[in-house]
Amino acid sequence: MTDLATLPDEASPGAPQPKLGPLGRLARLSYRRRGVTVLAWVAALAAAVVLSTFFGGDFKADYSAPGSDSKQALELLEQRFPSQSGATVSVVVRADGGVAGLRGDVQALLASLTAAPHVAGAEDPFQAPGAIAADGRTLVANLRLDVTNPDDMPVADSQRLLDIAHAAEHPGLTVALGGQSIQRAEQGAIGSEGIGLAAAIIILLLTFGSVVAAGLPVLVAVAGLAVSSSLTALLILFVDAPDWSTSLATMMGIGIGIDYVLLMVTRFREWRAAGLDPEAATVATLDTAGRSVMVAGSTVIVSMLGLFAMGLSFMRGAALVTILGVLVTLVASMTLFPALLGYLGRHVDRLRLPLGRRAALTVAAGGHIEPSRAWLRWSTFVQRHRFVSALAGLAILLALAAPFLGVRFGFPDAGNNRAETSTRQAYDLVSQGFGPGANGPLVLAVELPGGRGPLDALATALQRTDGVALAMPAQVNQAGDTAVITVLPKTGPQDQRTKDLVERLRDTLPAAVAGSGAVVHVGGVTATAIDSTANIARRIPLLIGGVVLLSMLLLLVSFRSITVALKAAAMNLLSVAASYGVVALVLQGGWAGRLIGIDTETPLPAFVPVLMFAVLFGLSMDYEVFLVSRMREVWTRTSDNGRAVTEGLAGTARVITAAAAIMIAVFAAFVPSPDLVLKVIGVGMAAAILLDATVVRLLLVPAVMHILGRVNWWMPARLGRLLPELHVEGRAHEHLPEPELATV
Known part of the structure; x- marks a missing residue:
């Protein structure tokens, strides 16, 4: 040698x-x-x-769902009521002795904030109905930004607003800012x-x-x-x-x-x-x-x-x-x-x-x-205990996937932010002063083709609707053809009862304005989140079915084996399900969540498992290709399934383990991110790659392939003639030098 x-x-x-x-x-x-x-x-x-x-x-x-009621509400406001469709920043002020006694301080603060870049104006909380809490110690004023999308607000300008708010605080006066643009500024980056x-x-x-x-x-x-x-x-x-x-x-x-x-x-x-x-x-x-x-x-x-x-x-x-x-x-x-x-x-x-x-x-x-002798011994061990190995691998994956059965879908909000952030403090102050529903107001966009007449009927219907804490007076645009009504639920934006309220309003309000020609759309951030989650949930089967079928077809052509394609799809679905279970576990906010900085129960945005599935299914197929291509290389040379699986595993285990370790490190580096989406994606992907490269590729796949034997490489003759021969494993023997050059 x-x-x-x-x-x-x-x-x-x-x-x-x-x-x-x-x-x-x-x-x-x-x-x-x-x-x-x-x-x-x-x-x-x-x-x-x-x-x-x-x-x-x-x-x-x-992030809105195309064609949804909340999307129609947003589009209506953008077209007819632009002053109500722009991005906002909420200014929450808490005064121990009551905000009325610090009116001058509050107005000076709002004047300073209004002078900042991209702030178009601010409402006067001492004139706006419902802006001061019943106990008189908390008020909320909204800053109108000159951008429609909060992501378009420069981070530096959002940070300037935070600096102004912090400078205005003194003993007895607490100021906190809320809004998506402020949240982006507080998240920062960690490299x-x-x-x-x-x-x-x-x-x-x-x-x-x-x-x-x-x-x-x-x-x-x-x-x-x-x-x-x-x-x-x-x-x-x-x-x-x-x-x-x-x-x-x-x-x-x-x-x-x-x-x-x-x-x-x-x-x-x-x-x-x-x-x-x-x-x-x-x-x-x-x-x-x-x-x-x-x-x-x-x-x-x-x-x-x-x-x-x-x-x-x-x-x-x-x-x-x-x-x-x-x-x-x-x-x-x-x-x-x-x-x-x-x-x-x-x-x-x-x-x-x-x-x-x-x-x-x-x-x-x-x-x-x-192959490496150490990995060859492991491969031989799996071959010898193939049934036990297969059952053990399956049990591990199913146990890890179990927590996903209790997952709660939804969009995290400022209440899930770190306690030291201004957005979380604003969220808590609003909940204490106005009730939990004030953090997730619903926005009713009303088309009024025949004038203001239907607004009284709407106000009466809202007063009688179970779950509504307060309905603000309607605001009508200059043309008189569109109105906006802000509705505060009794429950928080992540509460199932708030979702029920949205559905109830959509069912009952059309009857209240029947015959008037008026059309009512229920929108706002909370309604948009509800609609988006439902829309994604309906489409997930399309994603899973499409990706699995296309990937199986690609593997079928690559390895010319029906069994390899079916097995790869099943194994990858198992590893993805297990990673979903890990994500659901950390989002519960218990001991697992605290390890990565999640200390409260947090909903899972529906698009996160969708993204994870697309990415992880592709990456899992990577390791499948690396492993099976080497197995097929041995199979085409020896026609011995046991030897192909054993040598293929032993020959690729080291590189797959190293590759997986790198991928785990890359994804795990995003776990400390203050952005919850990146944090959750990092946790899920790191867990999935770890499981895929160990439990799946080093245990479950070889065990199942040893059990199946020569069936692994079965291809109907008629189908085999129709498919192209890609030789994904390559023709290694053609590149080898004369035998005497490779031996001593």
Whole structure:
């Protein structure tokens, strides 16, 4: 046998030349034109930065449900009552001795706030009905902003409002600000991307023990991320996307970029150990592992495309931003990586770290790389105890998925923010002074084609409606054709009884104005959240069905096995369900929630599990492709299922474990984020990858495949003739040198 220390620098000139696929030819071109390739990437980055600087768009997101009653209310107000449709900031003042005695202080505060940028005006709380609590110690005044979307308010200007409010406080007077724009300013950033990247570098160093080998995945991932993040600014010129989509794309870009190149660096070192020179090893790597990477990346893209089935603009935007990152990463893996190997391939194991003696890669007489003995023992153990292993893996996943049965869907609000934030303090002060429903007012938008007549009937109906604490006097626009009525529920915005009230109002109010021509729409933030949650829940089966079917079709074509496609779908659904259970557990706010900064019971936004499903199903398929492609490689060589599963697991366990550790680190870096959505996504994805790479890939999948035997590779002859032969595992034997070069 030979190892990396005794490699010949050149392959035998008489060795047969393999028949290369497109990726192999691309690798050879990039390797030989490495200078041009690297310069092309530098030029692409420069062009992307320049274009995004001068022409970049702004992030926008519409979370309302298309065609819903709340959406119609918003559109009506935007068209006919713009002063009631803009973004607002609530100013909550609490005076121990009563706000009437501090009228001058309050008016001075409002004057200072009104003078700040993007503040169009402020209501006088001493004149507005219902602005002062019954006990006289709490008041609320609303600042009208000159932006419709709170996300369009510059963070610096929101911070200025906070500074003015804090400066106005003194003993006996408490001031707090509420609103989405203030919440964005208080969230800040913690540099999660940098934390995840640093953790990935450490894992790579421990995996390879070489600075050069560890640096290659990082270089490729960072290059792809730099280009894709710059291009994102151009993409949002044409599509609406939420600002958190960049964080999601960054997670994916760093994670899969490093994972894909990690797989190929491992394969490159194996080919060098088999006796190939650097160029031949590069070509062989892209012609074998590169195919697996392309299939894996395609499954991620297919999963993200499933978000289009939701029919929501912010979902489409988030999907496109993430797909852009994945595509750029794939291009970097197929072009920049082989170019870098042209410079560093001969030195891939240089700059070794003092981590002790590492086992050398060895090549058996047949030309294939011998699996790690430790992982071979584990694989043999699973084979020997296949039924127990399968039952144990299934039990673990089902137990973890159980908490999801009690999950509560909804949109978190300021009441779920950290206790020290101004938005949380404003929320609590309003609840104490006006009741919990004041934090989630309903906004009735009323079309009045025949005049103000129906408003009296509406006021009477609202007084008689169970669950209404207070209905403000109607405000009518100058044209007299539209009115706004603010309704305060008796219960909080996350309470099921508030949802019942919204449905009750929509059922009863049309009867109150029947015959007048008036139309009543129930809107506001709370109603929008209710409608959006219901809309997403209806569409989830479309997403799951579409993504699963497309992914199964892709695997069916790739591995030419019905069993592999069905098994992969079932296993991935189990791992996703288990990750949902972990998310539901931390949102309960108990001991698990406190570990990550969630100290109160918090609802789960319905779009979060949708995003998680799309991302996790794609990533889970990545590991499935890495594992099964190696198994199929052994199967096509030996036609021995037991050996294929055992050697395939042993041969990929190390790289899958390292890749999963990197992905876990990248996602876990977002757990400390003050943004609840990112925090929950980070928890769920880190848990899913951990379970998928351990319980699923190292235990459940091989156990089930040992149980199924040769059925794993079954394909009806007629179907097999219809499907193309992709050879996703590559033709490894064609790249092997003469046997005597690989043995001693």
